[in-house]
Amino acid sequence: MILRYAVLVVILISQLCIGVIGNTSLFILYIYTFLFKPHFKKLIDLLFMHLTIANMVTIIFTLIPDIVASFGVPNFLDDVGCKVVLCIYRISRGLSISTTCILSTFQAVTVTPSNSQWVWLKHKLSTWTFSSLLCSWLINLTIYGFVVETVIAKTNFTHVGNGYLHAYCQNRNFGNNNSGSFLSIILTYDLLYVAIMIWTSLYMVILLYRHRKRAQYLRSPSLSSQQSPELRATHSILLLVSCFVILYWLNNLITLYGFYAQTKIPRLGGINSFWATCYPTICPFLIMKNNKLILHFTSSFSALRMTCFQHALRR
Secondary structure (H helix, E strand, O other), X not given: OHHHHHHHHHHHHHHHHHHHHHHHHHHHHHHHHHHHOHHHOOHHHHHHHHHHHHHHHHHHHHHHHHHHHHOOOOOOXXXXXXXXXXXXXXXXXXXXXXXHHHHHHHHHHHOOOOOOOOHHHHHHHHHHHHHHHHHHHHHHHHHHHHHHHHEEEOOOOOOEOXXXXXXXXXXXXXXXXXXXXXXXXXXXXXXXXXXXXXXXXXXXXXXXXXXXXXXHHHOOHHHHHHOHHHHHHHHHHHHHHHHHXXXXXXXXXXXXXXHHOOEOOOOHHHHHHHHHOHHHHHHHHHXXXXXHHHHHHHHHHHHHHHHHHHHHHHO
8 A cells, every 4th residue: 555655656746847847848948939039939839838837837736735745744735725726726727728728729710721601710810819818817717716715624534425625625515415516617617618629629620631632632742731830730739639638537537536425535636636637747748749949950950960970971
């Protein structure tokens, strides 16, 4: 049993380090791009930067309390601490979900064909993107400003009853039948964004399929190469959405089980935190995979290495 706990702690610490390093590196890359490589920047990069910040905050405020609890530190969070940590975590997680949804919608509009009835949306992308981000902030602050009032420091140490129970926190109505309202508000909000993500992703998959069939029919390699930046971005966002949806449902299944189980499993919170932070941890590496500046550096480094190799052979 002790070995299992030790393995879980190592996994959580590793995920914290990898997630923070990955998101910090991506954020620094975007800052460098905006300051020194302005010809590389695009509107979508602002969304990626916003997502990166939200992911990093989510990782920190999710994993650190569980890591501290794994070392047996008592009373790490009081009532105020529970409210602050849960509020920041929930807002950052909500912003991560909404930003991923906005990214998916943004790219769906970007790749819309010129003869589509939705092409007029392209001219309003910049305005609607910033308006959507502002609305997501306001909605998250409103919802989680209310939900956080239901959380207090942990008082039930018997781990019996349905309700939200963390290593240091629990909901105020723990063990009551009305405690489900704590979770229903969050799930209703999240499901709306997930539905939009799935819809826009299916739309992009259909467009990609049509583009591929058209390229095969014309047998024109240049047709696909002309749209390669948009296609790369579309593939990246589809991969992001796919990872998010899979990990989101897995995380929610564990959350629902932990919420409604009468007898609580002490380490289930740590396991759930691992799955809850998988997407924020993987996300920066999926984005960097097709980042234009990184591809430029990679090609330049490969060319430099090939030049050095040729010089070495001539000697």
